[in-house]
Amino acid sequence: MSQQRKTKPDVPGVVAGTVLTGAATIWMLTDNGVLQTDDLGVTSALLLVTAGLLGLAASRRV
DSSP states (O other): OOOOOOOOOHHHHHHHHHHHHHHHHHHHHHHTTTTTTHHHHHHHHHHHHHHHHHHHHHHHHH
């Protein structure tokens, strides 16, 4: 019988991935004219929180 070991999520990797994904998304949306610089405060916070939740959900599935 093979026994599977659970791996712990890589928290620093999830945090770094969240920040980089959020920053890239904000840059892409701003560069393409979807976001204006006046809208960046709340929108960037929402994008980073959403990316963080997705990263945590993905790390729980492993």
